[in-house]
Amino acid sequence: MTNDDDERKRIVFKGKSAHFWPTLPPELVRLIATFYILNLAPEAQCPDTWQHPQMWPSRLVWGVIRDSYEMEKLMHVYPTWFAALEWHPFWRQAVAMIDPQDMLINHSVIHPTPKGGSATARPIRLSPHQHYRNIFSCSCIVCRINYPYSSHGLLGAKRAVPNPWLGQVMACKDHRKSTFCGVCLREAPSMEGEAEYAQGLSVCAVENEDDQTWPGVETTCRLCRKQGIWLVAQPDPIEREAVGGTPQLATDDWETRQAIEAFVDLGEGMIKDVLELAKEKYWYKVNTKLPDMLSQALAASKFAGRAEGPDGYVSEDELSDEEEEDAELVSITEDAAGIRDLAINDFVRNRILDGHWVCPTDEWNMRWVCTPANTPRAVHPCPWNTGSVFDGALENGEGGEELLHPRPKTIAALRPPTYNISQRAYESYVKQFREIVYPAMQNVVHRVVAECEADGKDPVPVVREMSVDDVARALRDEAVWRTGVDWLEWRAAQERGQRQREKDDDALSTSSRSSGSHLTSPGLSTTTLQTTPSPPPSSVKDDEGMSSPVSALPPALETSREAHFMHPIPYVPSKLSHMPEYTIGMLRSAWACACAPVYQCYCSICRRRMPQANTAEDAEAAQELPAATELAPQVPVPQDVPMELVRAEEEESEDEDEDEEDEDGESELEEYEMVLGSGLTPRKRPSLVLLEDGSTDPDVTVDSGLRGPSPPKRARVDGTYSPSIMSMSPSSGGLRKRSSEELGEDEDDGRRNGEHKRSRTESHPRSMSASAEVAA
Numbered sequence: 001m002t003n004d005d006d007e008r009k010r011i012v013f014k015g016k017s018a019h020f021w022p023t024l025p026p027e028l029v030r031l032i033a034t035f036y037i038l039n040l041a042p043e044a045q046c047p048d049t050w051q052h053p054q055m056w057p058s059r060l061v062w063g064v065i066r067d068s069y070e071m072e073k074l075m076h077v078y079p080t081w082f083a084a085l086e087w088h089p090f091w092r093q094a095v096a097m098i099d100p101q102d103m104l105i106n107h108s109v110i111h112p113t114p115k116g117g118s119a120t121a122r123p124i125r126l127s128p129h130q131h132y133r134n135i136f137s138c139s140c141i142v143c144r145i146n147y148p149y150s151s152h153g154l155l156g157a158k159r160a161v162p163n164p165w166l167g168q169v170m171a172c173k174d175h176r177k178s179t180f181c182g183v184c185l186r187e188a189p190s191m192e193g194e195a196e197y198a199q200g201l202s203v204c205a206v207e208n209e210d211d212q213t214w215p216g217v218e219t220t221c222r223l224c225r226k227q228g229i230w231l232v233a234q235p236d237p238i239e240r241e242a243v244g245g246t247p248q249l250a251t252d253d254w255e256t257r258q259a260i261e262a263f264v265d266l267g268e269g270m271i272k273d274v275l276e277l278a279k280e281k282y283w284y285k286v287n288t289k290l291p292d293m294l295s296q297a298l299a300a301s302k303f304a305g306r307a308e309g310p311d312g313y314v315s316e317d318e319l320s321d322e323e324e325e326d327a328e329l330v331s332i333t334e335d336a337a338g339i340r341d342l343a344i345n346d347f348v349r350n351r352i353l354d355g356h357w358v359c360p361t362d363e364w365n366m367r368w369v370c371t372p373a374n375t376p377r378a379v380h381p382c383p384w385n386t387g388s389v390f391d392g393a394l395e396n397g398e399g400g401e402e403l404l405h406p407r408p409k410t411i412a413a414l415r416p417p418t419y420n421i422s423q424r425a426y427e428s429y430v431k432q433f434r435e436i437v438y439p440a441m442q443n444v445v446h447r448v449v450a451e452c453e454a455d456g457k458d459p460v461p462v463v464r465e466m467s468v469d470d471v472a473r474a475l476r477d478e479a480v481w482r483t484g485v486d487w488l489e490w491r492a493a494q495e496r497g498q499r500q501r502e503k504d505d506d507a508l509s510t511s512s513r514s515s516g517s518h519l520t521s522p523g524l525s526t527t528t529l530q531t532t533p534s535p536p537p538s539s540v541k542d543d544e545g546m547s548s549p550v551s552a553l554p555p556a557l558e559t560s561r562e563a564h565f566m567h568p569i570p571y572v573p574s575k576l577s578h579m580p581e582y583t584i585g586m587l588r589s590a591w592a593c594a595c596a597p598v599y600q601c602y603c604s605i606c607r608r609r610m611p612q613a614n615t616a617e618d619a620e621a622a623q624e625l626p627a628a629t630e631l632a633p634q635v636p637v638p639q640d641v642p643m644e645l646v647r648a649e650e651e652e653s654e655d656e657d658e659d660e661e662d663e664d665g666e667s668e669l670e671e672y673e674m675v676l677g678s679g680l681t682p683r684k685r686p687s688l689v690l691l692e693d694g695s696t697d698p699d700v701t702v703d704s705g706l707r708g709p710s711p712p713k714r715a716r717v718d719g720t721y722s723p724s725i726m727s728m729s730p731s732s733g734g735l736r737k738r739s740s741e742e743l744g745e746d747e748d749d750g751r752r753n754g755e756h757k758r759s760r761t762e763s764h765p766r767s768m769s770a771s772a773e774v775a776a
Contacts, residue, residue: 098135104155137170140172213272294333362579437475
């Protein structure tokens with residue numbers, strides 16, 4: 001590098017030696033710096049606080065301090081430039097602005113301490129740049145900017161405070177961080193009134209909550225917060241238009257205006273939150289019909305609120321007050337009516353119907369940039385049916401020609417600006433896609449299953465191998481957008497139509513060949529006359545009379561009166577395989593749900609489990625009903641109860657009644673006394689066993705129509721059972737409670753005689769008959 005510089009120095013051009021940038025003369029370097037400052041000053045940023053005419057002296061001090069940083073950047077380009085620019089006139093002007101009364105002029109000259117000897121030490125004169133740096137580093141910059149004509153703050157610096165414009169500046173002990181704006185360094189007055197606010201001179205210094213925009217700043221003023229919103233939103237055209245398009249931030253949206261005013265006047269929130277809200281509202285304004293829907297909802301609510309009584313409003317002042325836009329009423333109306341959800345659903349629905357099937361989430365994640373070049377053309381399955389086309393689809397261009405689909409305004413729609421809108425648009429997109437396209441996908445599956453069953457094939461491999469392009473090709477067929485179509489008849493009609501077209505083509509080609517031939521036919525030979533003639537070709541009428549090999553019914557279009565078109569029918573893209581991630585995932589998910597019945601098992605086990613699963617789902621759904629449904633009066637619904645359960649319940653109730661009668665001793669239906677012949681507890685035997693036992697006795701009659709078999713009894717695990725003797729004797733009165741001696745004598749008699757009998761009573765709803773004696 002040194003050799004190259006030496007070579008340049010030896011080059012002589014027109015009698016002058018060439019100079020390199022570091023070796024430029026000091027006068028030329030100072031001239032370069034002068035023009036640099038002159039070009040920089042008009043374009044440099046300055047806080048709006050100092051733009052008011054009354055604040056121009058403070059603005060000059062601020063501008064000098066700002067330009068001094070730019071001059072120091074230029075001084076550090078080369079060491080030779082530093083020496084040349086130390087004596088630039090700019091530094092004298094800077095010293096005059098920061099110290100207008102020359103209170104520190106004596107510090108510009110250093111008088112060294114005299115040493116031994118008679119020689120006087122020569123004073124050292126500092127450069128204007130060094131003198132400026134000394135004053136700047138030991139003075140309160142907040143005082144110097146707010147009081148430019150006085151000497152407040154000189155040599156009063158105590159601590160350093162951060163500033164986003166000037167870096168580290170010094171402040172005195174009186175200027176705490178909460179007493180001045182940390183952005184423009186304007187001092188907050190002790191008292192502020194309406195006059196200052198009306199003139200735009202109010203400071204409104206409050207605590208800074210936006211640490212992302214102004215890190216390390218404790219307090220911000222009103223004008224700095226307003227300017228901060230504009231500086232952040234200015235580079236992005238969408239954000240710039242969302243906040244009004246001008247530094248005054250005059251937006252038409254009420255919610256955006258409220259958010260801006262709350263941040264500017266009170267310092268609530270962050271600039272990022274304000275811009276996100278502004279972009280969301282701007283997106284609603286450009287892409288959806290939210291303003292129209294909101295105006296209609298407000299008109300309806302105002303119309304309903306005007307009927308306060310039979311006489312209406314008392315005066316016209318109330319009507320004039322009602323006409324003014326109330327932000328609270330607008331907010332309540334928008335939230336109560338769910339207008340935002342309606343607007344997003346309408347936007348997504350029109351997007352799908354127009355054939356633009358790209359998911360908004362892919363645009364939010366920058367996985368897809370919609371342009372006319374990469375957006376596939378969309379085709380309508382049945383464009384001849386105007387009733388199946390959604391409103392606004394048949395718009396014409398400037399020349400009167402019909403626009404292609406998707407339309408240019410659909411492709412040029414703004415992408416979701418925030419994650420909130422992206423999430424809501426994705427949920428609405430999936431819902432609307434299921435409502436519009438999912439029924440047609442189900443028809444595609446039904447068609448494949450019907451054709452495979454007719455051909456003896458398995459439909460599972462067919463639907464598994466279909467790609468998204470195959471599904472799109474099937475959706476472009478008008479038949480899948482009909483309901484109530486018999487697919488076998490439809491296929492038969494298509495085959496007949498294909499055969500008819502082939503015959504028409506053959507007939508046309510034959511007639512053209514016969515008309516073009518001028519040769520005479522050859523004469524008949526004896527060999528030809530002796531052969532059997534071939535049968536004549538089948539005519540068109542014969543073919544029409546033949547039945548279809550699949551079905552004997554005419555086509556579905558001609559006979560099925562239940563079949564009708566769905567409404568509306570969307571435009572279907574010509575290609576889907578190149579779509580981004582979320583779009584392909586949504587398409588595959590919808591296709592998988594449509595194909596789910598094909599993969600289900602219909603064996604006997606699975607069919608038995610289906611009602612159980614449906615019952616469990618119904619029970620879960622019943623538990624999720626609102627409380628109002630639970631509090632509603634429940635009307636008992638009669639149900640079919642099995643006869644066996646009714647009989648079992650009757651037997652149990654009768655047994656309980658008999659126990660109560662035995663305890664009270666007040667029975668008027670029994671005419672016999674029952675004696676137990678065993679010490680063990682008797683067990684209750686089923687009625688079938690009693691019938692079998694009673695069948696041996698010809699005197700016993702059992703009414704089998706009134707009694708049924710009792711529920712199964714528990715098996716005896718201990719002791720031995722022997723039938724007890726049931727001696728029955730007529731009693732003159734009610735049953736009496738017998739003593740233990742009488743029971744013991746009966747047991748002994750039963751053991752000696754070896755007879756074990758048991759009485760059985762048959763109860764009826766209204767009467768009790770005497771039980772027959774049954775031999776064990």
